[in-house]
Amino acid sequence: MVKLLGISGSLRAASYNTGLLRAAEGLASDALTIDAATLHGIPLYDGDVEARDGVPAAVEALKARILASDGLLLFTPEYNNGIPGVFKNAIDWLSRPGSGIPALFGDRPVAVAGASPGGFGTILAQTAWLPVLRMLGCRHWSGGRLLVSRAGQAFADDGTLQDEKAREQLGTFVQGFAAHIRETR
Numbered sequence: 001m002v003k004l005l006g007i008s009g010s011l012r013a014a015s016y017n018t019g020l021l022r023a024a025e026g027l028a029s030d031a032l033t034i035d036a037a038t039l040h041g042i043p044l045y046d047g048d049v050e051a052r053d054g055v056p057a058a059v060e061a062l063k064a065r066i067l068a069s070d071g072l073l074l075f076t077p078e079y080n081n082g083i084p085g086v087f088k089n090a091i092d093w094l095s096r097p098g099s100g101i102p103a104l105f106g107d108r109p110v111a112v113a114g115a116s117p118g119g120f121g122t123i124l125a126q127t128a129w130l131p132v133l134r135m136l137g138c139r140h141w142s143g144g145r146l147l148v149s150r151a152g153q154a155f156a157d158d159g160t161l162q163d164e165k166a167r168e169q170l171g172t173f174v175q176g177f178a179a180h181i182r183e184t185r
């Protein structure tokens, strides 16, 4: 059994990236579980808040879910050719205190995918994740790629992934990532 945790980096109810995450959940089988997380409830990182109150409960809860997983699927939107602040902020909280980084992220398999309305399907945001994953010591899986472009057509208005080709590509991507985890543990 491979246990994946999928995280959507968008708070939008009809988010394309949350739609990808929901479609990925549907790929669960006897050999694969996919737990779905969003970033609602995670406050902006503030070093004073951390010094006074410690790491927020919402962040600790997400840490526990990461620790219980065999690998992470990050569904990233692209904002201004980079990682949206909401997603980077969550990772910044998750990286505190820094002494916890090796247990949480060290050698943890991570795959990055995303969807955007434009023609390049988050390619630059996905690339922008690489130095962050390297800093955290994650094992980035580069055996597949999932860039859902023209998302306005690929998704229904409520965020459901309706494009058959994109659904197939998602399946190939997620199964490829799960197979990598199986082969390397």
Ligand SMILES: Cc1cc2nc3c(=O)[nH]c(=O)nc-3n(C[C@H](O)[C@H](O)[C@H](O)COP(=O)(O)O)c2cc1C
Pocket: 010, 011, 012, 014, 015, 016, 017, 018, 077, 078, 079, 080, 081, 082, 115, 116, 117, 118, 120, 121, 122
């Ligand atoms: C501040 C901002 C910047 C954006 N910059 C980009 C961009 O650089 N590249 C891109 O493909 N889409 C860009 N977009 C459009 C997003 O891809 C689009 O809003 C998408 O729906 C966000 O993902 P979501 O549907 O999961 O919320 C931007 C949107 C916002 C709000």
